[in-house]
Amino acid sequence: MVTISRIRTDKVPFWASIRGKILLAFFVVVGSSFLVAATNLTGLVSNYLTEQRTREDTQAAESLAAVFGPMMQSAESTGLNNRLKESAEGLNGRLLLLDPDGKVQYDSLNSLCGQRLAIPEVLKVLVRGEVSAYGMYRLSRETVAAMSGEGEAEYLAYGAHEMQGPRGRNGVLLYVSRIQGMMDSMQGVQNQLNTVFILIAVAALILALILSRLLTTPITNLSRTMRKMGKGDLSVRVPEKGSGELRQLAENYNVMAAQLENLDQSRNQFVSNASHELKTPLATMKIMLETIIYQPEMPADMRQEFLQDMNHEIDRLTGIITDLLTLTRMDNKSDPMKIEEIDLSALTEETLRLLDPAARKRGQTLESSVAPSLRMQGDRSKLHQVLSNLIDNAMKYTQDGGKIRVTLEEKGDWLVWQVADNGVGIPPEDQEHIFDRFYRVDKARSRETGGTGLGLSIVRQLVTMHGGQIRVESEPGRGSCFIVTLPRGERGAETA
Numbered sequence: 001m002v003t004i005s006r007i008r009t010d011k012v013p014f015w016a017s018i019r020g021k022i023l024l025a026f027f028v029v030v031g032s033s034f035l036v037a038a039t040n041l042t043g044l045v046s047n048y049l050t051e052q053r054t055r056e057d058t059q060a061a062e063s064l065a066a067v068f069g070p071m072m073q074s075a076e077s078t079g080l081n082n083r084l085k086e087s088a089e090g091l092n093g094r095l096l097l098l099d100p101d102g103k104v105q106y107d108s109l110n111s112l113c114g115q116r117l118a119i120p121e122v123l124k125v126l127v128r129g130e131v132s133a134y135g136m137y138r139l140s141r142e143t144v145a146a147m148s149g150e151g152e153a154e155y156l157a158y159g160a161h162e163m164q165g166p167r168g169r170n171g172v173l174l175y176v177s178r179i180q181g182m183m184d185s186m187q188g189v190q191n192q193l194n195t196v197f198i199l200i201a202v203a204a205l206i207l208a209l210i211l212s213r214l215l216t217t218p219i220t221n222l223s224r225t226m227r228k229m230g231k232g233d234l235s236v237r238v239p240e241k242g243s244g245e246l247r248q249l250a251e252n253y254n255v256m257a258a259q260l261e262n263l264d265q266s267r268n269q270f271v272s273n274a275s276h277e278l279k280t281p282l283a284t285m286k287i288m289l290e291t292i293i294y295q296p297e298m299p300a301d302m303r304q305e306f307l308q309d310m311n312h313e314i315d316r317l318t319g320i321i322t323d324l325l326t327l328t329r330m331d332n333k334s335d336p337m338k339i340e341e342i343d344l345s346a347l348t349e350e351t352l353r354l355l356d357p358a359a360r361k362r363g364q365t366l367e368s369s370v371a372p373s374l375r376m377q378g379d380r381s382k383l384h385q386v387l388s389n390l391i392d393n394a395m396k397y398t399q400d401g402g403k404i405r406v407t408l409e410e411k412g413d414w415l416v417w418q419v420a421d422n423g424v425g426i427p428p429e430d431q432e433h434i435f436d437r438f439y440r441v442d443k444a445r446s447r448e449t450g451g452t453g454l455g456l457s458i459v460r461q462l463v464t465m466h467g468g469q470i471r472v473e474s475e476p477g478r479g480s481c482f483i484v485t486l487p488r489g490e491r492g493a494e495t496a
């Protein structure tokens with residue numbers, strides 16, 4: 001008996017399910033690749049923008065320093081002041097001119113005149129002697145408002161450039177640049193990318209859900225079907241939808257299920273057929289027995305006849321039971337093959353000799369043509385059973401005085417038996433069924449001759465166990481010929 005473990009019906013946790021895994025994988029792949037792309041992109045954009053701005057601002061400071069440097073010494077301060085304001089407005093920034101001590105001499109917004117400014121860029125030019133310096137800053141709103149004159153801004157940039165007079169360096173020009181707009185547009189790019197990211201993530205989520213559903217539905221269906229089959233309902237099938245491996249899985253599963261169902265049905269059929277076969281002789285015997293019991297004054301010769309009939313029925317019962325046992329033993333594989341080197345020619349001759357008296361009794365001739373010394377690997381008693389069953393059938397289904405011919409010959413790697421008779425024959429529509437269990441063409445006749453309908457199914461099974469084949473050629477009224485081909489080597493027997 002095969003042990004059967006419990007059917008799993010518990011729900012798979014989400015993280016362990018295929019759906020969970022697909023979703024996670026999708027998220028990791030889509031999320032991480034987008035994150036990398038997005039950071040690279042923002043980095044690229046902001047680098048480009050800041051570099052360009054730095055270059056522009058530095059150039060502006062340089063050319064303004066070239067203009068205002070020589071003007072520092074001239075006394076025309078109002079003219080200089082006006083030009084400074086104009087230039088600052090043109091640049092949309094603030095311009096300051098500082099003397100070599102760092103004190104503001106001119107201011108386009110006028111508010112810082114006379115003050116000393118300790119701004120890093122100014123110090124770099126004045127103290128460290130650099131020609132120009134540039135830096136962008138994020139500062140408090142008050143500081144930005146005080147320095148650039150721009151309200152509600154957090155960013156500004158300082159561009160400093162030395163100024164040269166006729167007698168060398170005479171101060172520094174400070175350009176306060178309003179970069180809030182640029183920073184805002186950079187933030188805009190960042191926000192846009194975030195929106196795109198969220199959109200892509202949602203799309204990926206939906207896609208992953210659809211994909212995982214496509215993948216898991218067939219599997220859940222299969223699991224559900226298996227559960228039902230496991231509980232004993234063999235008629236359920238998996239819907240064969242979709243394509244690819246999952247469809248194949250469903251199709252293969254259904255083939256297996258159909259085979260199981262067939263097996264189950266044929267087993268039931270077998271049991272009911274067997275019971276029926278056993279019941280008939282028992283019923284006949286009971287009638288005869290009751291007749292004998294309730295008619296004590298029955299004539300002696302009639303009673304004798306009844307008892308003989310009953311004896312006949314008991315023989316039939318024994319025959320059926322022997323055949324049934326042979327079949328179930330073969331089904332259970334509890335009757336192993338005893339493979340040995342045998343002389344099939346000798347075995348054929350011996351079988352013919354054993355059956356010859358029975359044929360003689362009915363006036364039938366048993367002819368033979370057996371090629372000598374044909375050897376093969378096989379089970380002696382099983383092969384004997386095959387041949388005697390076939391000859392027995394030939395005698396049973398041939399009229400008295402008929403002719404039966406048995407031949408054994410060699411055809412390449414195969415040995416071929418032919419058992420031919422000139423008896424009743426088998427109608428074409430019955431030919432494919434005669435090897436089925438309990439199948440008989442003429443039930444009444446077969447029962448009369450003691451047949452069970454199991455003989456040929458046993459024969460076919462024995463032949464297949466040897467790796468061979470059996471077929472029939474027959475014409476009703478003219479006779480039948482059973483042809484058995486057997487492989488000589490053991491290879492055939494093993495694969496059977």
Ligand SMILES: Nc1ncnc2c1ncn2[C@@H]1O[C@H](COP(=O)(O)OP(=O)(O)O)[C@@H](O)[C@H]1O
Pocket residue numbers: 393394395397398421423424425426434435439440441442446450451452453454455456457479480
């Ligand atoms: N040589 C034959 N000639 C005619 N019919 C045959 C022959 N051999 C078998 N049959 C048919 O095939 C059926 C099945 O044969 P078998 O399985 O041996 O059962 P049984 O011999 O017990 O009837 C027989 O009932 C018979 O109708």
Ligand SMILES: [Mg+2]
Pocket residue numbers: 389392393451452453454455456
């Ligand atoms: Mg038979």
